[in-house]
Amino acid sequence: MTKRNLNYPIFLGIAVAIGIFIGSNLNFKNKSLLFNNNSNEAKIKRLINYIQYDYVDEVDTDSLLDDAITNMLVKLDPHSVYIPKEELQSITESMQGTFVGIGVSFIIQNDSVAVASVIKDGPSEKAGLQAGDRIIIAGNDTLFGESIIKKAGITKEHKGTYYANRLISDAVMKSLKGQPETEVDIEVFRRKTNQILDFKITRGDVSIKSVPGYYLINSNLGYINVERFARTTYDEFKEALDELISKGMSSLVLDLRGNPGGFMDIANSIIDEFLEDGKLIVFTKNKSGEINKSYATKKGDFENGNVYVLIDGNSASASEIVAGALQDNDKGTIVGRRSFGKGLVQQEMDLGDGSAVRLTTSRYYTPTGRSIQKPYDHNNSNKYQTEYLERIQNGELVSKDSIKVNDTLKYVTPKGKIVYGGGGIIPDVFVPLESIxxxxxxxxxxxxxxxxxxxxxxxxxxxxxxxxxxxxxxxxxxxxxxxxxxxxxxxxxxxxxxxxxxxxxxxxxxxxxxxxxxxxxxxxxxxxxxxxxxxxxxxxxx
Structure with missing residues (x-):
């Protein structure tokens, strides 16, 4: 019997114990009750202590507990997830739209770190770094040649591969990132002047763009791409919208293809720019039946403009809130292919050790009252993840007629347009997947x-x-x-x-x-x- 099999009863026991504990406590309004010294918490602590001190083999109880939590959450729904402390920071940075660093993007070339671009208004631009500079030292770390290979932990067989470059990139990021207002001494080689230059850079907040591009397609049609709905997204979107309006835009392409979602309130703020005051944007319903409605609240800057929302099978969550709100209010045109179908709302909850759980706490509904959450089986999570393959097999990526709809989930917009719930937003105008x-x-x-x-x-x-x-x-x-x-x-x-x-x-x-x-x-x-x-x-x- 393998060691993995030996550990299975322990793994199962912890999962059951944690399940009892969380199941008996998550209904409390006061989240601090989760950490009271009750019998369930004592049971878990006692079990972990038994494993740690009395079990016949050495066991990494932290890893075992992480696995147990992960597998327990899979039994709830596809979007309730555990975030280990090693991953939480990068996820938080992405969603907040900023990280603390020196403000450069770089590529790994011949085991050296080449600055590809310097982020506008970031610490490095202010210090004088330029695209093309090679970073050779950061603080006490040498970042080229055999030194960076050793620091990244690259073995001989991986040298020169994509995997090796990822390890080097991770090692470089650890050297460049740090706490706010801390200084790091950077030494670079500048090719165009053949000089070694020293810079003292104060780390600071660096923006992670969630609106990476916008422009005028022609004299009146504008384009804005939104990659995700982070904390900074509305401000980025508004800046792009205002600039394009000033250049004469009267119609807008809002590209949400591949956008996995993000903060609902940020999505609502963007929708508010298109809908008249008082129009329903979205509503949520929690376990107790409590309904929370969000309405357009002010004069939006593009209420009189025409909008086209581009979606595909990877447009999910907050992206679908945007598409659903505009479609249900007969505003603009949804163009593309059926969206992902995520109608569950998560709340991130701190677990006290640097890790967190993102737990589904409610469902959301579009203004006509439809839920666009696609079906899922608690006992077969794999089927949910591979549902996209079924869409391919059914032919719906090349023909709108192949999209399966449920007539019992039929809804009607104020102007009489028929829309459907039960598995994503079906576009008003279908565009098949191109073969190339x-x-x-x-x-x-x-x-x-x-x-x-x-x-x-x-x-x-x-x-x-x-x-x-x-x-x-x-x-x-x-x-x-x-x-x-x-x-x-x-x-x-x-x-x-x-x-x-x-x-x-x-x-x-x-x-x-x-x-x-x-x-x-x-x-x-x-x-x-x-x-x-x-x-x-x-x-x-x-």
């Missing part, structure tokens, strides 16, 4: 490295480009693209369609490297099926 959609995930090897190296070697020339000019005219004769293709040393010619798509993503990644995500979107979306569908709808006045 996977191209960008299968780019030829070394593309990012080639582009960084090219920009780094030609930085003065590349910095002279203006964004719009770059999007329309860069590498018009394919000179730079051919350098990359030559470096691939292929023994066969590229098919015309393959070369066309390679050219698109080559230029897009180049634009991202020089400018930001906006440049990437402006190039890739020239032939984006959903954007083309919006342009078609606009031309028809729909």
């Amino acid at each position: 959609n996977s191209f960008r995930e299968n780019l030829y090897g070394g593309l990012n490295e080639f582009i960084f190296k090219y920009v780094d070697n030609n930085r003065e020339k590349m910095n002279k480009w203006e964004l719009t000019d770059f999007v329309n005219n860069f590498d018009s004769n394919d000179e730079v693209l051919n350098l990359y293709i030559d470096e691939l040393d292929l023994n066969y010619p590229l098919a015309p369609e393959t070369r066309k798509n390679l050219k698109k993503y080559f230029n897009a990644i180049m634009a991202r490297n020089i400018f930001d995500e906006t440049g990437y979107y402006m190039i890739t979306q020239k032939e984006d099926p959903m954007i083309l569908k919006v342009l078609e709808l606009e031309s028809k006045g729909d």
